[in-house]
Amino acid sequence: MRQVMNILKKECGLYFISPIAYIVISIFLLVTGWFFFSTFFLYNQADLRNFFNLLPLIFSFVVPAVTMKLFSEELSAGSYETLLTLPVTFSDVILGKFLAAVVFVIAMLVPTLAYPITVSFLGQLDWGPVAGGYIGAVLLGAAFSAIGLFASSLTRNQITAFIIGMTICFGMTLIDKMLFFLPLSILGFLQFIGADFHFQNISKGIIDSRDILYFLSVTFVALFGAHLVMQEKN
Amino acid sequence: MIHVESLTKYYNDLCAVDQISFDIKTGEILGLLGPNGAGKTTTLRMLTGFIHPTSGNISVKDFNIDEHPLEIKKLMGYLPESAPLYHDMLVYDYLSFVLSIRGIGVEKKTPRIHKLADLCGINEIMHKPVGELSKGYRQRVGLAHAMMSDPEILILDEPTSGLDPNQIVEIREIIRRIGKEKTVILSTHILSEAEATCDRIIIINHGRIVADGSAETLKQSASGEYLINILLKNAEFKSVKDELLSIDGIKSVTPIENEEYLQVKLLCKSPSDLRGNIYRKIKQTDWILVGFYRETRTLENIFRELTREV
Known part of the structure; x- marks a missing residue:
């Protein structure tokens, strides 16, 4: 656990000393802010449903961009070798890097708290769905971070890692919107796989153990995948 | 360890x-x-x-x-x-x-x-x-x-x-x-x-x-072979070669281009130092000995011998 903390600290440091972190956060805020507030006054409703509706889609682009460098950069620079010959295990490295990505996602979400605060001045805001939405957003961010981390472990090219990660996240977000084309027999199963489906449940303010379990299992499977990839490289 | x-x-x-x-x-x-x-x-x-x-x-x-x-x-x-x-x-x-x-x-x-x-x-x-x-x-x-x-x-x-x-x-x-x-x-x-x-x-x-x-x-240890260089004056390569090859342990005598003197390189294969025998042999002739040294084998030579592409 001590080693996980050390790697987490190092990765966070690497995130926030590079300008890319601030660029990604700015773009994220710009996109969400625009999509949310451009239609907010048309709806004339004091809630954040629009924001949370869009979040999975935006996350499926932004989170893989955050995680793409985690392994790829080390593999191409060769520092992977230096890191792995230090007394750390694969799980230490994976957990450290994963938690750093989660910290980054949280750092990205914190400024968006300005939205509910603004909205609460404009009307009666129900804080339940907002709290649910943020819990869901962190879980979703964690699941997508794990997927992005897995994608990053596959290749030494950051762009490839980004595209792989984005494709998986994007597919998981959209799968329950494509159910129309899919055979009826596996419909229920495919809907259950969809990340958006579970996220929308939570963001309505209903915290169901099934949804939480879903995000945790996606996270676990992706991290385990990264572990297998590391073992294969060894 | x-x-x-x-x-x-x-x-x-x-x-x-x-x-x-x-x-x-x-x-x-x-x-x-x-x-x-x-x-x-x-x-x-x-x-x-x-x-x-x-x-x-x-x-x-x-x-x-x-x-x-x-x-x-x-x-x-x-x-x-x-x-x-x-x-x-x-x-x-x-x-x-x-x-x-x-x-x-x-x-x-x-x-x-x-x-x-x-x-x-x-x-x-x-x-x-x-x-x-x-x-x-x-x-x-x-x-x-x-x-x-x-x-x-x-x-x-x-x-x-x-x-x-x-x-x-x-x-x-x-x-x-x-x-x-x-x-x-x-x-x-x-x-x-x-x-x-x-x-x-x-x-x-x-x-x-x-x-x-x-x-x-x-x-x-590298195969017990070593090289000896000799510089001579007043000598013919052919007779030098014949004389020196008669010493036990000398495998070959090769001439080396030298404008002033006759220079030869001897490939020796012997556990002992053959320089004494060579000196005695030269003393019996009327050649003038100008230079005489054993080449130290460098790691470079050994490395090249061992890793040469066959």
């Missing part, structure tokens, strides 16, 4: 390391020599646990690398080839990260970093990002990284590559100083370096050990 037994590594179908076995004692400085692609780096990477051998066994102290990789990693400091480090990190931050990973407490951290910064000569660049450093400085930071926790075993993959001659001498001195108490394994293809720093040299070619021993024993 380190025991390696029939270590083998295949990359798909390519055999990089083939049945290598050796033992390293505490306090030994071992040089791994070989041409490019001989399997030096692969061997070192397997020793550090970075890659897994296809077959074979490595144990350090009483730890087996399969069962206790963490314990072994704790004992080792490793400088990979061309010192890959985090480009965006400051040198100080990087070294301090290494110390935390190695489990060295906060209060011991600063003195340790200061000590190694002095030792490796990186004081002025402590607050620069690693990516901005020159090759030589990066190599020194890599060396500081490897020695950070004062490990019992130091594994250095081409430690002096990219350094200027002054730094090379410094680094060699550092290695020799550490080698008094620690076990050092280094790979290089600079022969003079191996000769100057290592107690023991292992030459590998195509993944196999072709020679193992100190520089001195390697020089002597």
Whole structure:
């Protein structure tokens, strides 16, 4: 656990000393802010449903961009070798890097708290769905971070890692919107796989153990995948 | 200290390391020599646990690398080839990260970093990002990284590559100083370096050990052959050749172009020094002896003989 903390600290440091972190956060805020507030006054409703509706889609682009460098950069620079010959295990490295990505996602979400605060001045805001939405957003961010981390472990090219990660996240977000084309027999199963489906449940303010379990299992499977990839490289 | 037994590594179908076995004692400085692609780096990477051998066994102290990789990693400091480090990190931050990973407490951290910064000569660049450093400085930071926790075993993959001659001498001195108490394994293809720093040299070619021993024993043992150079005046090559070939142990006499004198090179194969016999032979003739010396076999010759493509 001590080693996980050390790697987490190092990765966070690497995130926030590079300008890319601030660029990604700015773009994220710009996109969400625009999509949310451009239609907010048309709806004339004091809630954040629009924001949370869009979040999975935006996350499926932004989170893989955050995680793409985690392994790829080390593999191409060769520092992977230096890191792995230090007394750390694969799980230490994976957990450290994963938690750093989660910290980054949280750092990205914190400024968006300005939205509910603004909205609460404009009307009666129900804080339940907002709290649910943020819990869901962190879980979703964690699941997508794990997927992005897995994608990053596959290749030494950051762009490839980004595209792989984005494709998986994007597919998981959209799968329950494509159910129309899919055979009826596996419909229920495919809907259950969809990340958006579970996220929308939570963001309505209903915290169901099934949804939480879903995000945790996606996270676990992706991290385990990264572990297998590391073992294969060894 | 380190025991390696029939270590083998295949990359798909390519055999990089083939049945290598050796033992390293505490306090030994071992040089791994070989041409490019001989399997030096692969061997070192397997020793550090970075890659897994296809077959074979490595144990350090009483730890087996399969069962206790963490314990072994704790004992080792490793400088990979061309010192890959985090480009965006400051040198100080990087070294301090290494110390935390190695489990060295906060209060011991600063003195340790200061000590190694002095030792490796990186004081002025402590607050620069690693990516901005020159090759030589990066190599020194890599060396500081490897020695950070004062490990019992130091594994250095081409430690002096990219350094200027002054730094090379410094680094060699550092290695020799550490080698008094620690076990050092280094790979290089600079022969003079191996000769100057290592107690023991292992030459590998195509993944196999072709020679193992100190520089001195390697020089002597290489098939018992040696060369003698003679410079003569007032002599004919043909008669010189006939006379000298009659000495037992002289295999061949070859002329060497020389404007003033007659110069010949004798290939001798004999456990004893044949110079006495040659001298006596020359004394019986009326040749004038101008020069007479035995060529010392250099490690270079031995290396070339052992690793020549057949």
